[in-house]
Amino acid sequence: MRIAVISDIHANLEAFTAVLENMQIKNVHACVCLGDVVGYGAEPEPVLQLLWENKIPSILGNHEEAVYDDDILHYFNPQAKKTALLTRKMLKPESVERIKKWPVNIEFHGALGVHGFPPDSIHKYLFEADQGAISRMWDSVPYKLCFVGHTHNLDLVAFDGHNVITYPLLEGGWLLDNRKTIVNVGSVGQPRDGDNNAKYVIWDTKMNALTICYVPYNIQKAADKILKAGFPEINARRLY
Template identity: 45%
Template sequence: MRLAVLSDIHGNLEAFQEVLKDLDALRPDRVVCLGDAVGYGPDPDAVLEIIVRRRIPCVMGNHELGLIDPRTLSWFNASARRSLEITRTLLPPERFDEIRSWKRALRQDGALFVHGCPPDNVHRYLIEFTKDELPNLFDQFEEDICFVGHTHLLELVSWNGKALRVTPLALGETRLEEGYRHIVNVGSVGQPRDGTNSAKYVIWDRERQALEVRGVPYDIRTTAEKILRIGLPSINAVRLW
């Protein structure tokens, strides 16, 4: 069984479409989205329409929560908050109902899926935890593997009850060491921050206990131009490069 895990599409339709082409060629058994399908990017409605049409399960991200619960907007910096205010104007009412149906965590196929960190935290970043604190996260879930997003970075955290390993993930395959449990930070489709600008996502091969990081090129210029044209903060376009 191969499961594709996407996160942080952030309204980037061009990146999402190219990732979907890649997925259609690879034909994984399932696809899961870890939230933040919206925010920063110019096409939130088109991205959500595809998620709904393809019936891709999606957990709540902090940007979705910001849309449906204005009380959380104070947790965002000024640029992200302005992006959400504009995003709100780009969505029809039914999209908000769809987002409200998303859960903070999803359990399936022997894995836990959450936007921020286990067990169901939407806002806290995995990179906020020190190496002394990271082992405690494994007490928050029963599964052997948990997939998270939120940071836009790629990382593998592994714990066997005694030893902790924190490893950056690169493009290509990484085998999961036997005897360890894992938290996998899957990077970002729509706004990667790992030093390269291709759209990132991860495929988990459950039987082989392997992760494959995929990097998919897309038309960045078109996305950046749309961001500027509709008045989103310019940093949202600059970060794509």
Template identity: 45%
Template sequence: MNIAVLSDIHGNLEAFEAVLRDLEDTRPDRVVCLGDAVGYGPDPEAVVRRLQSLRIPCVMGNHEWALMNPDYLEWFNPSARQSLELTRELLSPQGFRTVTAWPTTLHVEGALCVHGCPPQSVTRYLFEVVVEELPHLFSLYENPLCFVGHTHQLLWVRWDGNQGRIHRFRSDALHLQPSARYIVNVGSVGQPRDGDNRAKYVIWNTESSTIVVRRVAYDIAKTVQKILALGFPRINADRLW
């Protein structure tokens, strides 16, 4: 079975539509989203509606969490906070209800899906985890594989029961060893921050135990124009380039 895992669309409809076109070629059996479908980008309502129409299950990201918990907004920097306030205005009541009802975790073919860090953190970044913490972290849940988003970067952790390391993707394919457990950060569709401005997602083949990174070009200029026209902070546009 092929399962596409994507995250951090952040209201970027052009990037999301480009990924959906790519999915027509890769033909996964299932698709799952790891949250932060909204925030930063100009089309939160359209992105949410597309997710709903395609019946793509989503977990809650920290941006959805902040919409539901205004006190958490204080943890955001000023530009991110302004972006979320604009996002709230752009979401319909139905869109708001949809994103704030997403669960914090999903289980897909034995894999755990969470936005930030296992077992169910919406807010913690994978890069905040130090190697010394890995024994405790992996003791908190049993799944051999966990997918996360949140960092906007492609990362993976391998744990063999005794030792663990945090890696960056050196190639676009990761072969999972049956004797080890993994946490895989799938990057970002709508606002990658890894030096490559293409939209990213991964495909997990459950039979071959491989994870392949997909990189998809899209019309960045169109998204940038909409971001600026709607009054979002300019940094949201500049980051896309």
């Protein structure tokens, strides 16, 4: 089975559409989304509708929380706060109600998906966890493979029971081994890794292998929509 794991679409309809088309070429059988479907981009409602049309299950990201929980806004910088408030205005009330019911993590094919850090943190970044924290996490998490998003970077953190080793994930294939592994799948719609493609990961459960996909899309169109909708200019600039 080939399962696409996507995250951090961030209301970027152009990037999400390109990724969905790419999944068809790559013979993907199922897809799971690790949150931050909204925020930063110009089209939160159409992106949510497309997610639901494609029956893609999603879990909560911090930008979903910001849609309905005022307390979260205290942790946002002024531009992220402005973005969240504008995003709220663009969402249908019934969509907000659906988002509120999203879980904080998801199990699929014996793996665990969470937005920030296993087993259930929406907010903790993978890079905040030192070797001790990662080792302790694996003591209590009964999975061998976890997928996360949130940092908008792609990397893989392997633990052999003694050592924690982090590898960058670049475009192409990656064979998983016997180590316990966290896969950070990057961002569909707001890259922060110096490469402006939309990115996602396919997990081939039979081969126990990953395919890291870089997908070009119409960045200019997405950026223009962000500016036209009145979002902070940095939301558009970050796409390049």
